[in-house]
Amino acid sequence: MNKTVLIITSYFPPEIGAASNRIFQLAEGLHNANCNVTVLTPLPNYPTGKIFDDYKGKFTHQSQENGITVNRLWVYASNSKNKLLRLIAMLSYSFSLIWFFMWHKIPKTVIIQSPPLLVAFTSMLFLRKKNRTLILNVSDLWPVAGFELGALKKNFSYKLLEKIEHFNYKKASIILGQSEEILTHITSLYPDKTTFLYRNFPEFKAPVIEHHSESGTLKIVYAGLLGIAQGIYKLCNELDYSGLEFHIYGSGAEQNKIEAFISQHPELPIFFHGRVTREALHQVLMAYDVAIIPLLNRIYGSVPSKIFEYAHLGLPMLYFGGGEGETIIAKHHLGWIAEAGNYEHLNTVISTIKAEHISEERKKMIQKEAVSNFSFKAQMNRFKQLI
Template identity: 70%
Template sequence: MKKVLIITSYFPPETGAASNRIFHLAEGLKSHNFKVSVLTPLPNYPTGEIFNAYKGKFKHTSTEKDIIIHRLWIYASNSKNKLLRLIAMLSYSFSLVWFFMWHKIPKTVIVQSPPLIVAFTCMIFLKSKKRHLILNVSDLWPIAGLELGAFKKNFSYKILEKIERFNYKKADLVLGQSEEILTHVKSVVSNQKTFLYRNYPEFKSPELDYKPTNGRLKIVYAGLLGIAQGIYKLCEELDYEHIEFHIYGSGAEQSKIETFILKHPDLPITYHGQVTRDELHTVLLQYDITIIPLLKRIYGSVPSKIFEYAKLGLPMLYFGGGEGETIIQKHELGWVAEAGNYEKLNRVIASIDKEKLSKVMRENILEKGKKEFDFTSQLIRLKAII
C-alpha cells in the first residue's frame, strides 16, 4: 500500500471549500488503496481562534476514517493586519519543520498552496529529503492578492513572486484547479509537469422534488462572507423589487451584513447564519436560484460551488467572470452577468422567467453535474500519475 502525506492549512472540522477539497482528496486516495496521513494546523478557521476541543494543545494526532491526522500548533489569527497574518503562517511553518525533523515522511507528499510561505517551507525541507513533491495550487498568489487590492507591486510583492517561482520549480508535479492556473504555471516554469485537478465534490445527489415558489424570485447565497465574495456590496446594489435574498455562512463581512439588514428592515434580505454542509444541501433546494459572486474577477479562480451546485441540480447565476463564467455557459448551468457590473446583474435577474425554473431544468443540470464533474474518474486519472 503506497503511502502519501497531504500538507494543508485547512481540514475538517474547519468548514469551507479549501477544507472540503483536501478532505475529499484524502478520502478518495484512501479508497484507492493509499495509506493517507494529513498534516494541518490545530483547527481555527474561519474564527481565527483555536477550536475549544483543541485549545491548550501543541500537537494532536488522531485517526479518522483510517486517515492519520496530525494537527500542529499555530499562532491563530484572522486579523486583516498583514504582520499578524505573516506571523500565523510562519508559526505553522516552524511547526512543520519541527515535525519533519522528528518524523518519518512518506516518499510522496502533496502540498497545498497557497499559503505560499507554508508551501515554500515544505519545498525547501522535503526536496532535500528527496521526496516526490506534488504542489496542489488552488489560487494564484501573489497575483490574486494584487487583483484583490491586498498587495501592491513593491519589493515585498517581488519576493512573493520569487517564492512562487521557486515552489513551481521544485515541485515534481503541479495540480491546478483551473486551466488558467496551469497556463500561468507553464508561463513561469515552461517544462513543469501539470495536471488539471478540479474541486469536484463527492456526495450522493438528492432526489429532486422542486416546485416553483410563488411571488418573488428567491435567490440564495451560501458560503464564505469574505471580502473577495463581496456579499455586503451585493446587499447594497441588488434591485429588490421582485426578489428575496437569503444568505448563509460566516466570515469577515458578517457583522457588516447583519448591521445592513438591521438598518434596512424594509428590504427582503434574510441572514440565516451558518449550517453544516449536509444541512445546506437540503436547505438550498427550497430556493429558485443561487448566486455565485466575486467582488472582482480573479485570474485562475473557479469557485468550487459551481461543481457542488451542479450535483444538486441548482440553477446558478454566476457573477465573477473568467473561467467560471465559461463553465456555466458551456454546460448550460444557469445565467452569467458581467463581473462587477451591478446594473447588468440586475437586468439579468429581471430577465429570469420563473415559468422556466422547472424540475426538468434541474434534472438537466444534475445530469450534467454527474457526467462532467465526476470526482471518481478524475481521481483515477490522478492516481495513474502519482
C-alpha cells in the same frame, strides 16, 4: 503494497469552506483508492482566527478520521487585518512543520497545498530530495490574486512572494491546478513541468430533485465565506429587491456588517441564516430557485468550487465573477452570467429569470450534466495513475 501519501494543508475539517472541503475530499479519495493517507494541518481556527474549543490548550493533536491519520500542529491563530500578525500566524505554522519534519519519517509522496505560499515554501525547502515526489496543489495564484484583490501592491514584498512562488513551482515534481488559467500561468514559467487539471469536484450522492410550489418570488441564495473577495455586503446594497428574496448562509469577515445592514433595512427581503454544516446546507439549498456565485473582482485563475457542488444539486446558478467560471457556466448550460462588477447588468439579468427557467426539468438537466462531466471518481482514477 499500498502507496503512502502525506498531505500538507493549512485548512481541514472541522474548519468550513471550499479549501477544507477540497482537501478532505482529496484525502478521502486517495484513502478509498487504497492509499495510506496522513494529513498535516494546524489546530483548527478558520475562519474565526481562534482555536476551536475542542482543541484549546493543546500543542499537537492526532486522530483517526474516516481511516485518515490527521496530525494537527500548533499555530498562532489570527484573522487580524494587521499584515504583521497574519505573517506571524503563517510563520508559526511553518515552524511547527519544520519541527514535525525533524522528528518524523516523511513518506516519498507528499501533496502540498498552495496558497499560503510560505507554508508551501517551507515544505518544498525542507522536503526536496531526488527520491521524493512533491505534488504542489495550486488552488489560487499568489501573489497575482492578492494584487487583483487589492490586498497586495507591486513592491518589494510582492517581488519576494513572486520568487517564492517560482521556487515552489521549480521544486515541485507535479503541479495540480484547479483551473486552465492556473496551468497556463505555470507552464508559461516552466514549460516542461508535469501538470494535471484537478477540478474541485464534489463527492456525494446527487439528491432527488422534487417539485416546489411557485410563490412568484424569486428566491436567490448565497452560501459560503462572507469575506472581502466575495463582496456580499456590497451585493446587499446593490441588489434590486423587487420580485426577489435574498438568503445568506455562512460566516466571515463581513458578517457583522451584513447583519447590521439587515437590521438597519428591515423593509428589505434579506435573510441571514448563519453557518450550517455542509450536509445540512445541501438539504436547505434544494428549496431555493437560484444560487448566486459572486466575486467582488475578477481573480485570474479562480474557479469557485461552488459551481460543481451546486450543479450536482441541480441548482441553477447566477455567476457574477468573470474569468474561467463564466466559460464553465456557459459551456454546460448551468445558469446565467452577469458581467463581473456591473451591478446594473446583474439586476437586469435577474429580471429576465422566469419560472420556466427554474423548473424541475431544468434542474434535472443541470444535475445530469454534472454527473456526466464533473465526476470526482473519474478524476481521482486519472490522478492515481499519475502518482
